[in-house]
Every structure is written in C-alpha cells, then in structure tokens.
Amino acid sequence: MSLLRSNFDVNSISALTIARLSIYLRCVERLAALGVETVSSQELARRFNLNPAQIRKDFAYFGEFGVRGVGYNVVELRSYLREILGLDMEHRLVIVGVGNLAMALANYSRFTGQSFLIVGMLDANPEKIGMKTPNGLLVEDAARLAEIVPQRNVEIGVITTPAPAAQKVCDAMVSSGLRTILNFAPVQVKGPEGVLIRSVDLRIYLEELAFYLTHGIPES
Amino acid sequence: MSLLRSNFDVNSISALTIARLSIYLRCVERLAALGVETVSSQELARRFNLNPAQIRKDFAYFGEFGVRGVGYNVVELRSYLREILGLDMEHRLVIVGVGNLAMALANYSRFTGQSFLIVGMLDANPEKIGMKTPNGLLVEDAARLAEIVPQRNVEIGVITTPAPAAQKVCDAMVSSGLRTILNFAPVQVKGPEGVLIRSVDLRIYLEELAFYLTHGIPES
C-alpha cells in the first residue's frame, strides 16, 4: 500500500530536495517511456548517478511510495512526483522583456508538458508592442502588467529584461500580486518576505567554468 | 599590504564559494561604478544581503585583501576577484545547437565583458548551416567540431540542442578536447572524470516554483 502524505511542513524541506524531485521525475519519465515497470532506488541511482539513500530520504518527506523487497512502481511514482511538484495543475506565467531569451523560453515551454502556460509577453519598448511572437502571442505593453495578472490568473512572473530594468519590473510584479518570480537578468533582485524569487545567472556559470579552467578541475 | 595567494588547493574549495565570488564581483563592480572607494564586509553584506563572515571566509581562501580597521579597496578587490576567477584571460567558446537560446547567449555575451568570446555556432541541420547569426557568425556544420576546437583554441563547449542530441554532442565535445561544458538541454549529461559539466535546467526552476505555489512559500 502506498500513501501520499499531505501534511508535511514546507519549512522543513530543503530547496535542494525539491530540485532533486524534479530530477527524479525526469528520470522516471524516461523509464516510463522505456516501458520499465518497477525500479529500486539502487537501480535509479545507478542509471542516473544519484545516491540511493538520498532518493529514499527525499521521497520519505512526502509519503511511502515503495514496496519493501521490490522497489517503486514507475507509473505510480511518476504521478506522485507530479502531484508533489504541483504539476497536476496548470500554472500561468507572464514574461516581461521580449528578447531572444524570452523567445527561447516561449519555444521551450512546449517541453514542460501541460503544466506551464505562457499567457503574456510584455515589453516596454513601443517598437516591440504589437509584434507577434512565433508562439502566437502578441507583445503587450509592460505597463499593463497590473491589469493582466489578475485578469488572466497569472501565478509566475519571468524577468528577461536587461539588468537595469529588472528591479523595477520585479517591484511591479510584486505589487500586481505575483508571489513567485523567475529572474534571468544578471542582477540580484530583491522582494519582500513572502515572495519567492529564483535567479538564473548565466554569468555565474560561465565564471565558475573560467575559474576551473584557470586552476584545474577538481577530482570527481 | 594585500596579497593574492596562488598555492591554494582547488579540491578544498567548494563550488558554492566560487559561485559567490562571481556574485561578489558583480557587487564590487557596481560599487566601483558608483565611485565607492572602500568597502567593509559588513557594508557589502548590508547592501546586497549577504553574510559578512562568509564574505571574509570566502576571500580568505585566496589571500588577504583587506586592511584591518578599514575594509577593502574596491578597485583592488575587483581586480583580485577577476584574477581569481580567471577573467583576466579570454576564454573561447563554441555553441552547438543554434536555436533561440543560442541566439540569446550570443547577444548576452556582450555583457560578460572581454572574458568570453564565442568563436563558433554549430548545428547539424543542413538548413541552418551557412546562415548568419545577428552577432556576425556563420553557422557551421556540427560535424566539424573536432577540427574547430583545436584550431580556434576553444575551451568551453555550450550545448543548446534539444534533449535527445545532448549526450552525443557532449561526447563529441569531450573527444574533441573540451574539458568544461555548459549544458542547457533538459537532460543529465555525463562525461568522464576530469571533465566539468554544469547543467542549467530551466525545468527544475519552473517546477520548484510550482511546488511552492502549491504548498506555500517558506518563511524567509
């Protein structure tokens, strides 16, 4: 008998665990596509080089999904992971700052399955407003953010503006009611308590590589 | 007297420290642009919400950059950080998989200053080969990777192909001599010991946000 726990404490679960659940989901999706029916934490770890104990610990926060002596049912596990991650619902997002990165994300979103839907592409540049993006959305005026967010039930704001505009856009997102923001501008944007901001800073990745190029790559 | 240590052990320094050095550099660059001459770890921490003790500890791996009772000289610190991160040299990179994301990176690279230079945009699709990108590079055949890497002194490989092609491209990069790889395809690519692979997986970020949307945002 497997069981999904619903009364866990969000504060006691590390963001690292959540990130790994997303990785596990991807692995399990591949196994499902291969027709694998059952998988043990050991097998999962071996295939995707992860740690079996960590997999079990991560799962344990959310329930008991496995069968002792056997392992996990792949299809069942996939649906548990989706449910835990909130992927059984549709999440609507707006992108502010229509450049190449925004276009890349718009195309990329097909890969995210049914869970994420881009419902707005906004920009402050009058020359861009009114343009049609390849994914069939019209570029709208960024000034209309506060009106669009509640109207279209937007939950996630994505910042793809140049660095100088990022903090202002973030503030506008927060005051329009958004509580989860994904920032791609290469600055540390701040928001009030209760707002979750994740930044993806490509400079950090490149500079880390430059460091290891200069000083040598560490063992394993 | 300030002093840059050169004989530190790469294996004893966490990747988290390196990532923070990159953040510190950005902060210090902003202070330099503002004309600030001296900054203490406390002031740096306050402005960019960091931890002062952590800043000092991170610096301490690489030398003694500060003056007791005073703080750090901003311009000096900037140049130390650049040197530590290996940004005082040019690093050449090739991008394999010419889509919107590749275009975004090509434009973005202007922001990374003089340290990174894209010297090749490759793709396997015959329809794309020969096209000119907005940054003035010709799209070349991905099959020519092994020839291009040594010829143009490429150090970093960037994978922006769709997921199914990523592992093959990674293997080709490794056998062409690349030792540092930045992967944007939404799969976990593997390489042999001695090769550093960093993956930027947008799905993980989005799914993390979906989790917190569903279960509530943790207290600070």
Next chain:
DNA sequence: GCCTGTGAACTCGTTCACAGCC
C-alpha cells in the same frame, strides 16, 4: 533474499566570536 524507510553518524558549509592589527 531483497529493498524500503529511518535513526544515527558523519561530512560539509555557515555563522559566531574574538585575537590581532590598523
């Protein structure tokens, strides 16, 4: 026998607190 679920041990990373120096 085999594998999960989990307390206990350990490792790694962060923060504290203060000696040493300007």
Next chain:
DNA sequence: GGCTGTGAACGAGTTCACAGGC
C-alpha cells in the same frame, strides 16, 4: 574604535547501516 582573518561552535545536508516488511 573598527574591521579583518580565523579557529571553534553550530547547523544543514548527506551517507551509513540496519530494523521492518515483502
């Protein structure tokens, strides 16, 4: 007095190792 540089204390995160159940 103020701030750096750093050992020591603490806390978070990972891995071990085994009891419990198929």
